[in-house]
Amino acid sequence: MRNRSHVRKRKQRRPWAFTLVELLVVIAIITILISILLPALAKAKTAALRVKCAMNLKGLGQAWQMYLQDHDGHFYQGTNANRWYGGWIGPEVSRDLQQESDPDVVANYENFLKHTRWPLNSYLGAPPLAKRPDDAKPFLCPADNTEDRPNAKYGYYVKGTSYYPNIMLVGNSVFGTLGSTPEANLLEFNITEKLVRAETRGGVHIDSVTSPSRLLLIGDLGWFGQWDDAIDWNAPWHGTPCTYNIAFLDGHVTFEHIIPIQLINSRYRVLPFEELDSDARKLNAPSEHECVEVY
Numbered sequence: 001m002r003n004r005s006h007v008r009k010r011k012q013r014r015p016w017a018f019t020l021v022e023l024l025v026v027i028a029i030i031t032i033l034i035s036i037l038l039p040a041l042a043k044a045k046t047a048a049l050r051v052k053c054a055m056n057l058k059g060l061g062q063a064w065q066m067y068l069q070d071h072d073g074h075f076y077q078g079t080n081a082n083r084w085y086g087g088w089i090g091p092e093v094s095r096d097l098q099q100e101s102d103p104d105v106v107a108n109y110e111n112f113l114k115h116t117r118w119p120l121n122s123y124l125g126a127p128p129l130a131k132r133p134d135d136a137k138p139f140l141c142p143a144d145n146t147e148d149r150p151n152a153k154y155g156y157y158v159k160g161t162s163y164y165p166n167i168m169l170v171g172n173s174v175f176g177t178l179g180s181t182p183e184a185n186l187l188e189f190n191i192t193e194k195l196v197r198a199e200t201r202g203g204v205h206i207d208s209v210t211s212p213s214r215l216l217l218i219g220d221l222g223w224f225g226q227w228d229d230a231i232d233w234n235a236p237w238h239g240t241p242c243t244y245n246i247a248f249l250d251g252h253v254t255f256e257h258i259i260p261i262q263l264i265n266s267r268y269r270v271l272p273f274e275e276l277d278s279d280a281r282k283l284n285a286p287s288e289h290e291c292v293e294v295y
Helices: 002-012 021-069 093-101 103-115 132-140 184-199 274-281
Strands: 163-165 215-220 243-247 253-257
Touching: 021 132, 021 163, 021 215, 021 243, 021 253, 184 274
Parallel strands: none
Antiparallel strands: 163 215, 215 243, 243 253
């Protein structure tokens, strides 16, 4: 009797186990949960990188304000000012030097690099002549995937910065074209004339521009690409076509959808000169300039 009771108790203590059907149900539920969570996690990662990128631009906006204070309100002028306002020496420079056969050109280029100091670097704690991306992190958008896209024309991996300033403020040249209409040609001529005059006075002065809260100062590479074929503007770093982090002249940063050809609208303005607004409003975006962003 004692032995039978002992056997019965041992059988009662046998651990419970999943059946095959129950196991398959659990696996199916886990699979469904993963399929739901992964896109949400990807969106969260994209949003986090966009916020970090926006913080970089916030810092760049503050650096520009300090630069203006130290330079009597004049924006930076110089060779390739729109590219070499800050950042690091990208591989493109080294590649150009290796491919150049004229020793005088190489000597002049090397001398230029020797004496050039990316002006915004000092305001953001970067070396005057940074040679690696890690030395110029304030100029690198964490979402910039240029290095992973070998056909990209433009990006920090190539040029030394993830951000492109408004070349109507920084530098002394204007975009390639606004179109072939008489209105477009006239506007481009008038803008160029104003920029040339500003250059002779040390650059565009902050007092000559209008609406700082709406005037685009600097943004993700590509925001200006619709007017400049040298820029790879098909670069949706932040997951939204034709939409970029933009720092405005008054210091605030927004995630802004840029409309091709429109130099002024109700949300923002690229054109800094108010006296040319009426000419800018005459332009309409041609269909071939519609913002369609693809890899």
